[in-house]
Amino acid sequence: MKATIYDVAKEAGVSIATVSLVINGKGKISEERREEIRQIMVRMGYKPSMIATALTGKKTYAFGLLVPDISNPFFAEIARAVEDEGQRHGYSVFICSTDNKDEKARHYAALLQQKNVDGVIISTGMKELSVLNPLLQGGVPVALLAREFPSVAVPSVVVDDYAGGAAAAEHLISLGHSRLAVLAEQESISSSRERVRGFRQTAEAAGVFLEPLFVVSCGHKDGKDRAMELLQMKDRPTAIFCCNDLLAIGALRAAKEMGMRIPQDCSIIGFDDTVLASVTDPPLTTIAQPIEQMGQKAVQLLVRQIGQPGEEAERIVLPPSLTIRQSAAVPSNDSRYNHLDEKTSG
Amino acid sequence: MKATIYDVAKEAGVSIATVSLVINGKGKISEERREEIRQIMVRMGYKPSMIATALTGKKTYAFGLLVPDISNPFFAEIARAVEDEGQRHGYSVFICSTDNKDEKARHYAALLQQKNVDGVIISTGMKELSVLNPLLQGGVPVALLAREFPSVAVPSVVVDDYAGGAAAAEHLISLGHSRLAVLAEQESISSSRERVRGFRQTAEAAGVFLEPLFVVSCGHKDGKDRAMELLQMKDRPTAIFCCNDLLAIGALRAAKEMGMRIPQDCSIIGFDDTVLASVTDPPLTTIAQPIEQMGQKAVQLLVRQIGQPGEEAERIVLPPSLTIRQSAAVPSNDSRYNHLDEKTSG
DNA sequence: CTGAAAGCGCTTACAG
DNA sequence: CTGAAAGCGCTTACAG
Numbered sequence: 001m002k003a004t005i006y007d008v009a010k011e012a013g014v015s016i017a018t019v020s021l022v023i024n025g026k027g028k029i030s031e032e033r034r035e036e037i038r039q040i041m042v043r044m045g046y047k048p049s050m051i052a053t054a055l056t057g058k059k060t061y062a063f064g065l066l067v068p069d070i071s072n073p074f075f076a077e078i079a080r081a082v083e084d085e086g087q088r089h090g091y092s093v094f095i096c097s098t099d100n101k102d103e104k105a106r107h108y109a110a111l112l113q114q115k116n117v118d119g120v121i122i123s124t125g126m127k128e129l130s131v132l133n134p135l136l137q138g139g140v141p142v143a144l145l146a147r148e149f150p151s152v153a154v155p156s157v158v159v160d161d162y163a164g165g166a167a168a169a170e171h172l173i174s175l176g177h178s179r180l181a182v183l184a185e186q187e188s189i190s191s192s193r194e195r196v197r198g199f200r201q202t203a204e205a206a207g208v209f210l211e212p213l214f215v216v217s218c219g220h221k222d223g224k225d226r227a228m229e230l231l232q233m234k235d236r237p238t239a240i241f242c243c244n245d246l247l248a249i250g251a252l253r254a255a256k257e258m259g260m261r262i263p264q265d266c267s268i269i270g271f272d273d274t275v276l277a278s279v280t281d282p283p284l285t286t287i288a289q290p291i292e293q294m295g296q297k298a299v300q301l302l303v304r305q306i307g308q309p310g311e312e313a314e315r316i317v318l319p320p321s322l323t324i325r326q327s328a329a330v331p332s333n334d335s336r337y338n339h340l341d342e343k344t345s346g
Numbered sequence: 347m348k349a350t351i352y353d354v355a356k357e358a359g360v361s362i363a364t365v366s367l368v369i370n371g372k373g374k375i376s377e378e379r380r381e382e383i384r385q386i387m388v389r390m391g392y393k394p395s396m397i398a399t400a401l402t403g404k405k406t407y408a409f410g411l412l413v414p415d416i417s418n419p420f421f422a423e424i425a426r427a428v429e430d431e432g433q434r435h436g437y438s439v440f441i442c443s444t445d446n447k448d449e450k451a452r453h454y455a456a457l458l459q460q461k462n463v464d465g466v467i468i469s470t471g472m473k474e475l476s477v478l479n480p481l482l483q484g485g486v487p488v489a490l491l492a493r494e495f496p497s498v499a500v501p502s503v504v505v506d507d508y509a510g511g512a513a514a515a516e517h518l519i520s521l522g523h524s525r526l527a528v529l530a531e532q533e534s535i536s537s538s539r540e541r542v543r544g545f546r547q548t549a550e551a552a553g554v555f556l557e558p559l560f561v562v563s564c565g566h567k568d569g570k571d572r573a574m575e576l577l578q579m580k581d582r583p584t585a586i587f588c589c590n591d592l593l594a595i596g597a598l599r600a601a602k603e604m605g606m607r608i609p610q611d612c613s614i615i616g617f618d619d620t621v622l623a624s625v626t627d628p629p630l631t632t633i634a635q636p637i638e639q640m641g642q643k644a645v646q647l648l649v650r651q652i653g654q655p656g657e658e659a660e661r662i663v664l665p666p667s668l669t670i671r672q673s674a675a676v677p678s679n680d681s682r683y684n685h686l687d688e689k690t691s692g
Numbered sequence: 693c694t695g696a697a698a699g700c701g702c703t704t705a706c707a708g
Numbered sequence: 709c710t711g712a713a714a715g716c717g718c719t720t721a722c723a724g
Contacts, residue, residue, distance in 0.1 A: 052701035281627020
């Protein structure tokens with residue numbers, strides 16, 4: 001069997017208390033003894049059992065990461081950042097894919113509590129408070145990542161969605177577009193609403209108003225269909241702002257199926273800047289989220305909370321940035337799809 | 347604080363032993379008492395602490411998943427499959443990205459052992475046995491997923507790499523290609539070697555021999571560069587078999603940068619069939635791995651081992667399948683890139 | 693049918 | 709400078 005603290009104590013001819021003290025670098029023990037015991041530990045291949053350590057009231061050095069789906073590239077990248085930063089602070093992470101279902105989220109939250117995790121990072125959408133509340137009441141530190149829940153004071157890190165939407169609008173308008181459309185996520189997703197709001201207000205400030213019919217929200221799978229409807233309207237938009245890259249890819253496909261060329265016949269701009277964006281054809285111009293930084297900040301918030309519970313809930317807002325690739329360009333008038341008047345800027 | 351078994355015992359007026367028995371559905375306890383105690387548990391919101399449970403010699407209901415990088419779509423999809431099947435059996439999973447570095451793998455392996463996980467699924471490349479051995483010697487159940495380590499008897503699930511390579515060759519040859527190239531992964535990756543072997547032998551059996559210069563192995567980042575070199579050779583290949591989708595994407599880019607059209611000027615075929623494959627332009631024809639099934643089988647192997655240690659190490663080989671999209675086609679002679687004799691079949 | 697007691701592998705006051 | 713003892717929240721024989 002694996003060596004326990006008793007084995008090394010016996011081997012060293014001391015009590016387990018002494019061994020415990022050297023493990024934790026505590027107490028006043030002669031440096032010689034300390035070193036001697038350390039040697040014995042490595043010789044015996046002794047590693048303290050973290051579960052015993054945890055039972056004794058200390059931490060489990062594990063936390064949970066709730067995401068909609070770990071196989072979604074955005075969350076996979078988030079997970080990597082969280083894992084690395086967690087590791088840096090000594091934590092392991094449990095992955096929990098919820099498919100954005102409150103029920104699954106609740107189930108995972110309860111499970112994580114039973115496992116006595118030191119905290120949980122929530123990056124999944126939640127309709128109800130019923131997933132957050134048990135955690136909060138159980139005194140489990142929580143940090144929100146790329147998600148918010150207005151009514152509760154929980155530390156969170158988000159990208160400035162409004163600014164992201166604004167940047168998209170600015171780019172499109174500077175390119176000379178004036179018939180703008182938006183492919184949004186479900187109404188319930190606050191980040192998506194903010195992106196649309198930023199996009200709309202910035203466009204309007206520039207004198208470009210969004211046709212109500214041109215702003216549509218999509219479910220998980222119907223991005224392509226919605227985009228196609230958009231592109232089939234008369235006086236169709238010359239540019240589409242998509243609230244995430246997956247949606248943008250749907251739009252790309254819709255356009256391709258209709259025989260349109262991107263960006264000549266229609267500009268498309270995405271949001272997130274995951275691997276996918278660099279791989280599509282054409283590569284996506286998109287609003288980049290600082291994914292790595294977001295993951296890092298989230299675990300830092302969580303770790304701070306674990307260290308000093310009851311701290312004030314900080315809210316970190318990170319700036320997005322525009323990544324220009326090739327899916328957005330100056331609108332052209334010579335395409336067979338542009339049979340309408342276009343006020344092309346300079 | 348959270349309720350403990352003592353709290354519910356007191357509330358129910360029984361001993362903690364009795365409560366424990368009803369928790370575990372053991373012992374002979376009158377159905378009324380049992381039910382009464384159950385009610386009390388739900389009323390008090392009592393959930394047994396899994397860490398105490400684990401200390402008592404039972405399981406932690408957690409296992410580790412070692413992958414090169416969770417943000418790599420292939421492994422992200424693997425992780426999702428593993429998570430779901432794990433969940434189905436009552437296990438949570440720790441993610442561990444190793445970047446294919448033995449040192450990181452060893453570190454994670456040791457950590458997982460300290461955390462007393464019930465097992466670990468290894469899906470990361472390892473150069474040395476030094477990562478596997480401590481686990482094996484520590485009696486930690488292990489299952490290999492999409493990776494093998496010849497010299498040790500560990501349950502594993504892999505795709506039939508040879509057959510995958512063969513399928514790629516068959517497809518390309520049936521399309522009429524005769525100047526075939528291969529973009530392989532590092533020599534050390536056994537699955538890649540097998541794919542190349544299957545590809546080569548099948549081609550040769552059909553009378554098509556691979557130019558030695560046309561078989562190159564790439565590191566993590568230089569797929570595009572290697573592909574470009576390939577495409578710049580005189581008598582350049584008309585088709586490239588890439589040992590994973592990422593490499594194929596590199597080849598796609600190389601071709602695009604050189605002004606070549608895919609598949610008209612060169613056919614490209616990948617391996618894996620992750621999300622990426624369906625998003626590129628043109629969408630990738632690729633050899634699909636049954637990712638979900640692989641993940642499921644791996645956890646089943648692991649769970650079986652946890653249940654009955656010392657079982658014989660089973661090796662499960664799953665068949666790959668060809669997913670035809672648009673990156674491979676009949677070689678054309680009219681391209682400016684095809685200035686050379688081509689024996690185009692039928 | 694149910695309780696007392698030991699034990700899992702640690703940590704932490706408390707003595708000395 | 710170091711040890712004896714209690715305790716973390718459970719499970720498991722062993723009695724009765």
